[in-house]
Amino acid sequence: MADIPEGSVTILTNGICREQRKPSLRMASGVPNYKIILCGEYGVGKSSIFRRFLNNTFVQDNSKKSTIGLDQCTRPFRVGDADVKLTLWDTGGMERMSFIGSSYYRGAHAALLCYNSSNKETFTILSQYILDIVMNAEGAKIFLCGNVADGGDGKEKVEEADLDSFMSECGDVLSGVYTVSCKDNWGLDEMFQDMAKVLHMDAMSRMTIRRDLIRPGETPELDDEAHGKKKGCC
Amino acid sequence: MDEKYDVIVLGTGLKECILSGMLSVDGKKVLHMDRNKYYGGESASLTPLQDVFDKFQKKKTQEYGRERDWNVDLIPKFLMANGQLVKLLIHTGVTRYLEFKSVEGSYVYKDKKIYKVPADEKEALSTCVYCILPGISICARDKYGALMGIFEKRRFRNFLQFAQDFDESDPKTWKDLDPNKSTAKELYEKFGLDANTQDFTGHALGLYLNDEYMKGPCKFLLQRCKLYSDSLARYGKSPYLYPLYGLGELPQGFARLSAIYGGTYMLDKPGAQIVYDEQGKVIGVKDETGAMATCDAVVCDPSYAVEKCKKVGQVVRAICIMNHPVPNTKDAQSVQIIIPQNQVNRKDGYYLAIVSTTVETSNPEAELQPGLGLLGDVLEKFVSVSDLYEPVDDGKESKVFITRSYDATTHFETTCDDVVRTYKRITDRDFDFSRVKHNTDDSGQTQE
Secondary structure, eight states, X not given: OTTHHHHHHHHHHHHHHHHHOOSSOOOOSSOOEEEEEEESOTTSSHHHHHHHHHHSOOOOSOOGGGGTTOOEEEEEEEETTEEEXXXXXXXXXXXXXXXXXXGGTTTOSEEEEEEETTOTHHHHTHHHHHHHHXXXXXXXXXXXEEEOOSOOTTOOOOOHHHHHHHHHHHGGGEEEEEEEBTTTTBSHHXXXXXHHHHHHHHHHHHHHHHHHHSOTXXXXXXXXXXXXXXXXXX | OOSEEEEEXXXXXXXXXXXXXXXXXXXXXXXXXXXXSSTTGGGOEEOSHHHHHHHTTOOOOSOOSOGGGOOEESSOOBEETTSHHHHHHHHHTGGGGOOEEEOOOEEEEETTEEEEEOSSHHHHHHHSEEEEETTEEEEEBOTTSOBOOHHHHHHHHHHHHHHXXXXXXXXXXXXTOOTTTSBHHHHHHHHTOOHHHHHHIIIIISOOSSGGGGGSBHHHHHHHHHHXXXXXXXXXXXXXXXXXXXXXHHHHHHHHHHHHTTOXXXXXXXXXXXXXXXXXXXXXXXXXXXXXXEEEEEEEOGGGOGGGEEEEEEEEEEEEEESSOOOOOOOOOSEEEEOOOXXXXXXXXXXXXXXXXXXXXXXXXXXXXXXHHHTOSOSEEEEEEEEEEEESSOSTTTOEEEOOOOOSOSBSHHHHHHHHHHHHHHHSSOOOGGGOOOOSOTTOOOOO
């Protein structure tokens, strides 16, 4: 958009304000925006998920050119009576022969960890990705997403039992588990809607905890601010 | 590997990443390699802290808070808020990947005087005299620590106003000075500025490392003063910006730009080596397994083509970990200190100071002593001397285009100059900032 530079200015002032801000509940103006990063092996369909999110299209052939110049997209969602936004980040294909780099993970509220359900290798490697996420994106919620895709080329499928055993091992680090098909376009809207809800509820519950921490004698500005309408956090 | 590329870029330092990004945006097929496992090369920020100890081959004898809270820049620099790098970040959309913070303050010490650019007007009022121009507030003290006299203040204000209005292409703003012929010294004399104010202007505003500039054309000084005040005007607090997680975020941002425009990334290639034909023209790059990618041209930092570079100087840098801020002491000589008191490790009560200078003697560490002395107790010190290289030729024959080493200046203006020059050498075209218009909203989706 035309005012990208202004955007960066906002970030700046936010950064400064955050430090000087009284422990009040004054919220950053605007709708809460949650950053979600796509993670997972090269070729599991991360860009397909991104493209569905971006403009609900699906590209059959594997030409990378179709996402050129785009790796980030924001969409509005409605959670209860609140407006929220999700910003989805694609890797830009950097993981193909290399590492994504730590800056990709910065400030992520969530990671959407993807595997190809017809290729077990992309599933067994997930724990490594979880480690990466926990290390680089502190506090990010992790969601698991199995993409039903063809192109397994006779590779072993991911069975229910595999998923079950994975869940019992690392179920507690996962905030949601989904199965989608980018090709047939099912499960995606529900997934994003659910993620928006989980992320927003979590942010709100943390606000509640903060509310309890307000020192006596200080008037919380909550009532004037929220006034029955949107509740969010930055 | 085993593929043909238009350009292979070696090293993921900031300059190489900007060039890689711009070339990918131009539609070139780019392969970008680095011998290290991390992005950034010389301009990386090391994390966790253990990596810093490993790099300098030191043993860590105590813990310094949480390892991953540290992002230690190997080469400390700031972005001028209105400088070329910021323009580049905005035009390419790379700003979207980064978060910035306004730098809290910068100090210049010279000949026992301390010049502090106040973080805000209140600070300026309480500690020093200040003059206000549209968007600029400045403080200065004379050598006895007293405030700048009222007449000097007025002269200085006139000078700043002139610098602000100065336009190289409009002789009407020159006030019968020839910006190309008159020296900076003559400019000072014209405005009747005394020696203290001259020092202050040259070092705190112009950010010159020594007084050589006084003999050169005054237009450079004017440009620098203007950049400073424009930068300050932009955010009102400090003219400097700094990426929230260290400078290492910058190369990564541009690498990402390159990748989404089709660039391929390969890190951890310790054996990357340029291969030439009999005429000395580049044909490709080989890795440690012997596999080769062919290309029309190579862009690299000096470390990948040492034989095509000459040494032009040295910079010594000391990275210091402390458990207190830099005390407000006196008695320093001609040393410039940048203190990026890293916001990320503040909460543990640790501070990071980086002292650097251009080497002039055979005992570089001693040259830092005046600066180091200001820091007070230092828990851990990492000293390194880096050679400064520049390419011996323009690379047009061999098609190997080499960037220069990062100098001791405190901001990225010379870095960007080199990028622009190298880009022109590669493409025979001027670097046009406006060519890259990053569109975040192709989708028709709503975005505020």
